Amino acid sequence: MIAHDTFSRSIRQQLATIQSPVPALSAEPVAAAQPHARRWAAEPLHSDARILENTGHGWDDWAELIEAGPGRDAGHTAIAAWVHAEHGVPGWWAQGVTVGYERIAGLRLPGQMPDGSFSVSRSRVLDLPAPLLRAALLDGNSRADLFTGLDTELRSKPASKALRYTVRRAGHPLGSLLFSADPVPDGRLRVTVTHDKLPTVDDGELWKQYWADWLAAVAAVTDPAAQAKVD
Structure with a gap:
């Protein structure tokens, strides 16, 4: 098994080729504000x-x-x-x-929590040893490679089955991350990333794509020929 620091550097290199930049701190509405006959709680995404x-x-x-x-x-x-x-x-x-x-x-939207924040989740089945992923996630230097441009701080106990982090960029809070890894019958690993405490549904959509790209980069490094599926 490769060292976790080598693994994380490979992920960083792969991300540079396929991933869009880290999403902005807050997404702008897609549809421009426009006059309408009734009071709107928020602008819809389409004009x-x-x-x-x-x-x-x-x-x-x-x-x-x-x-x-x-x-x-x-x-x-x-x-x-x-x-x-x-x-x-x-x-x-x-x-x-x-x-x-x-x-x-002004109704609660899909992915919206009772406190008004939004949560998104992406998962993928990967040909990846669980100890390798855990070692990389627990090492601060490796996390800097895994999550380029983001500052993460471990909030759960290192021995926890799922690992939770607060995430910031340039000092600005960007919610919290939860990583879980569960074996599947064929011996591979289902890795799930859950991003909580996002301020808007638009932020949720941007981060959902970000984490899909991140999982694709991990798949490309661990098994370039994999037929893995993002959920």
Whole structure:
């Protein structure tokens, strides 16, 4: 088995070839603020023009239709199913309508915790020895290579099954990370990264992609021919 410091340096080199930069401290809304007939708790991710073009209704219309149909308390799954079934909106756009409505109405969004923060998680099955990953995660110098541009501090006990860290960049808090590793029947390891305490749903989407890239880099180093799947 290779040394954990060699492993972490290889990950850093691989990340430089495939990974987008560390996300900004706070994501900007995708849709620009625009005048509308009702008070919105937050701007949806898609503009009114784009949602009208792809679904046949603008945001104010969708808000009225949903509240007259399944209702604001129906829940994400029921609203998305209703948008698809009753209005013939394809699945991806039905989800977009639902998330946009939840933002407009100020409802809790997917991934949002009771305190209002957001949590995202990515996992991948890797051909990776568990002791190698743990040794790299517990060594501060190795973590500097594993998480370029981020400052991490171990918050759990070193012997804990899952390892939790606070994460900062240039002194600014970026939430907390939880790493878990579980064996799968074929002898490989399912590695899961959970990023908690993110301020917005947009930050969650950016970090979800970041951790997918990170896991892809680990897979490329440990088994370039692997047919691993990101969940």
